Amino acid sequence: MSAKFKLKNHENWIKFPIDRLSLDSELMQRFLENCPEISQGLITKIVASGMGSNYSFYLDQDHLGLAQNDQKPIYVDIESSMKYHSKVYFKKGHSNEPFYKSIKSESMKVIDITCGMMGDSLLMNFWGFDVLAYEANPIISCLILNALKVHPLKRFKFVTQEFNWNHYIDGVVFYDPFFRKEKEKTSPKKAMQVLRDFDEFDFLSRPELDEKVVVKRPKGSEDIWEKPHHRYQGKSVRYDVY
Numbered sequence: 001m002s003a004k005f006k007l008k009n010h011e012n013w014i015k016f017p018i019d020r021l022s023l024d025s026e027l028m029q030r031f032l033e034n035c036p037e038i039s040q041g042l043i044t045k046i047v048a049s050g051m052g053s054n055y056s057f058y059l060d061q062d063h064l065g066l067a068q069n070d071q072k073p074i075y076v077d078i079e080s081s082m083k084y085h086s087k088v089y090f091k092k093g094h095s096n097e098p099f100y101k102s103i104k105s106e107s108m109k110v111i112d113i114t115c116g117m118m119g120d121s122l123l124m125n126f127w128g129f130d131v132l133a134y135e136a137n138p139i140i141s142c143l144i145l146n147a148l149k150v151h152p153l154k155r156f157k158f159v160t161q162e163f164n165w166n167h168y169i170d171g172v173v174f175y176d177p178f179f180r181k182e183k184e185k186t187s188p189k190k191a192m193q194v195l196r197d198f199d200e201f202d203f204l205s206r207p208e209l210d211e212k213v214v215v216k217r218p219k220g221s222e223d224i225w226e227k228p229h230h231r232y233q234g235k236s237v238r239y240d241v242y
């Protein structure tokens with residue numbers, strides 16, 4: 001629910017092909033001027049990695065989007081996501097949601113170590129958690145930084161960095177990794193497909209923490225570590241608690 005397809009009028013969007021940003025200093029300057037929330041260092045990282053060379057950033061007056069071959073850009077729309085969550089949980093509440101039950105703790109602090117397009121992070125924030133979110137991919141990080149500029153959030157911190165267990169300070173850890181086999185399945189949502197195109201991160205090993213670690217898995221898929229202490233079953237995913 002976090003990524004929306006808008007783009008009614010293609011002409012209103014300014015296109016920044018990622019592979020041109022390093023070659024065209026004027027284009028780079030224009031991009032950075034329009035997106036002051038994004039550091040030159042982050043763009044340098046994107047260019048140096050060579051990732052996303054067939055993708056372009058698109059900018060309208062409100063949002064930074066990302067698309068390949070002139071398809072409709074995806075972007076993170078915090079306001080719409082929060083409105084959607086208000087509508088969904090207004091009457092029924094969230095205390096019986098498997099996801100909520102899996103991450104619930106006294107401190108109400110969560111580290112989302114795989115932020116992606118913010119879907120899970122926003123839901124946790126909506127439910128009242130203090131969220132510290134990490135995203136390793138610099139291209140996806142640009143979309144997140146822009147979304148947070150457009151719609152700043154309380155109780156939400158974002159770090160554009162690959163998470164490893166040395167970064168852990170406190171709170172429940174929420175981990176939503178891709179798995180190689182899942183990559184082969186067809187018809188994921190558009191935003192997930194984009195994330196998959198960029199996915200290059202290894203599975204983290206099982207940590208030794210006092211706090212719980214919650215791993216989101218597709219229903220029926222194998223465990224990423226040994227058998228969890230508890231599983232909360234959702235409709236199409238489950239939450240394994242270690």
Ligand SMILES: C[S@@+](CC[C@H](N)C(=O)[O-])C[C@H]1O[C@@H](n2cnc3c(N)ncnc32)[C@H](O)[C@@H]1O
Pocket residue numbers: 113114115116117118119120121134135136137140161162163164176177178195198199200201202204
């Ligand atoms: C399956 S997606 C997460 C989707 C996310 N839960 C959502 O609701 O949009 C995995 C994301 O985690 C990122 N990632 C993978 N390993 C990471 C790590 N060690 N640290 C930070 N980000 C990581 C990937 O770049 C990708 O964007």
